[in-house]
Amino acid sequence: xxxxxxxxxxxxxxxxxxxxxxxxxxxxxxxxxxxxxxxxxxxxxxxxxxxxxxxxxxxxxxxxxxxxxxxxxxxxxxxxxxxxxxxxxxxxxxxxxxxxxxxxxxxxxxxxxxxxxxxxxxxxxxxxxxxxxxxxxxxxxxxxxxxxxxxxxxxxxxxxxxxxxxxxxxxxxxxxxxxxxxxxxxxxxxxxxxxxxxxxxxxxxxxxxxxxxxxxxxxxxxxxxxxxxxxxxxxxxxxxxxxxxxxxxxxxxxxxx
Numbered sequence: 001x002x003x004x005x006x007x008x009x010x011x012x013x014x015x016x017x018x019x020x021x022x023x024x025x026x027x028x029x030x031x032x033x034x035x036x037x038x039x040x041x042x043x044x045x046x047x048x049x050x051x052x053x054x055x056x057x058x059x060x061x062x063x064x065x066x067x068x069x070x071x072x073x074x075x076x077x078x079x080x081x082x083x084x085x086x087x088x089x090x091x092x093x094x095x096x097x098x099x100x101x102x103x104x105x106x107x108x109x110x111x112x113x114x115x116x117x118x119x120x121x122x123x124x125x126x127x128x129x130x131x132x133x134x135x136x137x138x139x140x141x142x143x144x145x146x147x148x149x150x151x152x153x154x155x156x157x158x159x160x161x162x163x164x165x166x167x168x169x170x171x172x173x174x175x176x177x178x179x180x181x182x183x184x185x186x187x188x189x190x191x192x193x194x195x196x197x198x199x200x201x202x203x204x205x206x207x208x209x210x211x212x213x214x215x216x217x218x219x220x221x222x223x224x225x226x227x228x229x230x231x232x233x234x235x236x237x238x239x240x241x242x243x244x245x246x247x248x249x250x251x252x253x254x255x256x257x
Contacts, residue, residue: 035073
């Protein structure tokens with residue numbers, strides 16, 4: 001009997017302590033701040049950063065634009081009403097609105113009962129991007145709904161390099177660089193025409209995989225070179241020799257001849 005009474009007393013004491021602790025719990029009572037999500041949390045396997053690189057280089061020529069979504073987060077609890085936030089274009093931007101990019105809408109808002117809002121930016125593929133990168137730098141400003149208490153953080157004490165919470169740079173171009181997995185011995189001289197033909201014939205769905213040596217291993221590169229050279233030989237035998245844009249016959253590397 002004494003044991004049962006002891007257990008009941010202990011349970012009541014635990015319950016009283018729990019209720020007391022619950023009363024002492026504090027909810028967020030700071031200012032309503034706002035910041036770019038990428039600067040605080042890794043998004044879609046991308047590291048925490050204050051800039052993004054978008055390249056049309058590995059994208060098929062017929063695709064003329066791409067929509068990029070940049071997320072912002074409000075600190076604290078969600079509000080019961082929509083809250084607009086202020087977004088400005090930094091003067092250091094080299095991209096021109098209407099030419100290199102467009103906002104799909106200018107309703108920069110955190111919706112009711114939410115803490116995250118998206119900024120949809122349409123990046124336009126222009127001819128000049130094949131040789132030059134353009135940059136759009138966006139900045140969050142204070143307004144009646146949000147403050148910007150978190151500006152930046154030092155990420156390298158030696159160099160003094162900082163990561164911004166309120167500025168985000170989008171770099172975009174159409175520069176086709178030689179993929180990391182491209183081995184001349186098997187694939188031959190690199191060219192845009194050969195790359196896209198290989199993607200079509202070898203059914204490579206994501207060309208950016210060629211820039212990842214973990215995905216596109218040496219054995220896979222050897223396969224692509226051998227497969228493509230066989231295809232080129234068959235086309236030549238049929239009287240349909242394939243040429244590079246400079247007029248030379250397209251061939252793969254010497255190791256697969």
